[in-house]
Amino acid sequence: MHTPRLAALELKRFGRGKLPRAALVALLLLPLLYGALYLWSFWDPYGRLDRIPVALVNDDKGASADGKKVTAGEDITKGLRDSGTFDWHEVSAAAARKGVEDGTYYLSLTMPADFSKRVSSSAGDSPETGALQVRTNDANNYIVGQISRTVFSEVRSAASTKASRTFLDRIFVSFSDIHGQTVKAADGADKLKGGIGTAEAGSKDLADGLRDAKKGSGKLSKGLKKLDTGAGNLADGSAQVAAGTQTLADTVNGVADKAGPFLKDNEKTIGDTAQLVADSAKTIRANLDVLVKTAPVAAKGAHAASDTLDKVYKARCESVVLKDDACPDLKKAVTAASDVAKVADDVNTLVVDQHGDLKKLDANLATLQTQAQALADHAPHLSEDLDDAVAKVDKLNDGASKVAAGAKTLHAGLGTASTGATDLDTGVGKLKTGAVDLSGGLYKLVDGSGKLAGGLHDGAAQIPDYDKQDRDQRTGVMSDPVHLASQDLHKAPNYGTGFAPYFIPLSLWVGAMVAYMLIAPMNRRALAAGASAWRIALAGWLPVVAVGVLQTVALMAVLHWAIGLEMVRAAGTIGFLFLVTACFGAIVQWLNARFGAAGRILVLALLMLQLTSAGGTYPVQTSPGFFNAIHPFLPMSYVVEALRRLITGGGLGPVWHACVVLVAFTAGALALTALSARRRQVWTLDRLHPELSL
Secondary structure: OOHHHHHHHHHHHHHOOHHHHHHHHHHHHHHHHHHHHHHHHOOOHHHHHHHOEEEEEEOOOOEEEOOEEEOHHHHHHHHHHHHOOOEEEEOOHHHHHHHHHHOOOOEEEEEOOOHHHHHHHHHOOOOOOOOOEEEEOOOOOHHHHHHHHHHHHHHHHHHHHHHHHHHHHHHHHHHHHHHHHHHHHHHHHHHHHHHHHHHHHHHHHHHHHHHHHHHHHHHHHHHHHHHHHHHHHHHHHHHHHHHHHHHHHHHHHHOHHHHHHHHHHOHHHHHHHHHHHHHHHHHHHHHHHHHHHHHHHHHHHHHHHHHHHHHHHHHHHOOOOOOOOOHHHHHHHHHHHHHHHHHHHHHHHHHHHOHHHHHHHHHHHHHHHHHHHHHHHHHHHOOOOHHHHHHHHHHHHHHHHHHHHHHHHHHHHHHHHHHHHHHHHHHHHHHHHHHHHHHHHHHHHHHHHHHHHHHHHHHHHHOOOOOHHHHHHHHHHHHOOOOOOOOOOOOOOOHHHHHHHHHHHHHHHHHHHHHHHHOOOOOHHHHHHOOOHHHHHHHHHHHHHHHHHHHHHHHHHHHHHHHOOOOOOHHHHHHHHHHHHHHHHHHHHHHHHHHOHHHHHHHHHHHHHHHHHOOOOOOHHHOOHHHHHHHHHOHHHHHHHHHHHHHHOOOOHHHHHHHHHHHHHHHHHHHHHHHHHHHHOOOOHHHHOOOOOO
């Protein structure tokens, strides 16, 4: 009998009664219990997180920063309610703690009372970190805790980014303020440089003027000293003359009766005295001309120096933004120059006021000189002109007294003027030295102010000045400088699609395992008839392959049309699963044929090894070393990897590799089953009395 007919006979016996038919239907639908139900339950758990009750506690009391109200807790609460991530329940802290403990809420999120204060503290002197408080309870559900850590990490990142944007925006605004103030400072430095330049030019003029003033004051001081000496001599001489004339007048008037004899006895003395008076009058007249010429020039020079110093002081110390360090000394110089000018004015006033008297004095001196000279000339004849002489002596006495009084006043005024001129010369000398120092200091100040202005302009150019658009752009980048540019290649649309490559081969393996509980791994009729080992192996394999094909069609139909599994390569997926069914059927057949009842236990053990080493959930590299070691030697490892490429997309290299591996496993298992069939054709005591029977 041919192999296909033997396989058909094996399947035909399921139609001989209701129970076999029910068993066949159960066999066909069994993979659905593993594949469809499992995938349905895991299909899209992340899409239903809004059904998970979570406690939300907002104890934040808000804060103020730069005059603005900060409500970070309220902002986050509103954002979470609008996000629909979980089923949020706003409760008190005590209710949240109790709910997480008794399982009413899977977890809780708390904004503490000082949350806004800490968030806004980044702009103050003592910045602090704001902490969101999360409470989980793995006794409620471990996976929910893991999911919440991811979700709340995104919440924390968003809150930190918002706080960073606010803080960085304040920094950029401060940059703009600093830039503006630096520009103003640079403009002020430019004005300062100009003002100091003007002052420096004025200080040069001042120094030059004070040099000239020093020369004039020196000449004035020397002239007044000479004039004072002459006035002293004049005062002494006029006093002596006045004393002599007084004596003469007293004598003449007192001894008028005895004048004749006296004159005769004292003619020579009278002549000598008259000659002395004439010579003294001549000297005084010569010095009066020097005084009249020198006094106005000295007063004018003193006033010119005083006015120049006053102008320099006003320009350097009263009408400028930045006052000079030399201003106090300059003020003293102005006061000294003013005092000298007053003294010079006093001398000049004295000369002017006494100008008429001086003329009279000069005239009187001239008269005195003439008369004294005449007396000296006529002394030998005085006795003869006694009467005339008495009258003339009286008149001479009056004139001499007046000359002595005027000479005394003149000498006192010239003494004061000489002292003032000396002080003026000393003060102007100090002023000249100070003006030279001032000019040098101002030159350095001009150079320094130029460097200051240039440095401020350079600094202003380097300080950034951001407008609102620039600030928004820069704060956005700096608050979140690293952007995750995520790109999913061949993205699975949901959780169930990602797990389908793992649950589908599981269900097909279970289908093959149950199939060989109902179908004999080796056809008994073929064994009894002595058919070839290959025909026996194929006759026991083909019925399970046929059932596996029907199981695959039913499973994939339900997954696609009922649950919604979308496959990038649907036809390729179905064809590949037919090959998977054939391979799994061959392996399960061999284990049952070779080991009998114990083979069913081995089939289950092999399933467990494949499930733990196939890498269907976590990457196999995350598993212990044992599972990494057996991973390359089990067929389900290749099936899972190939189904991922067929369902979600990607290169077909792993698919073709898996096909080669599955064909090799299928051929090897069929060969081993044929070898077991050959052995089964020989009866032994173990076959007649097996140790274990299931």
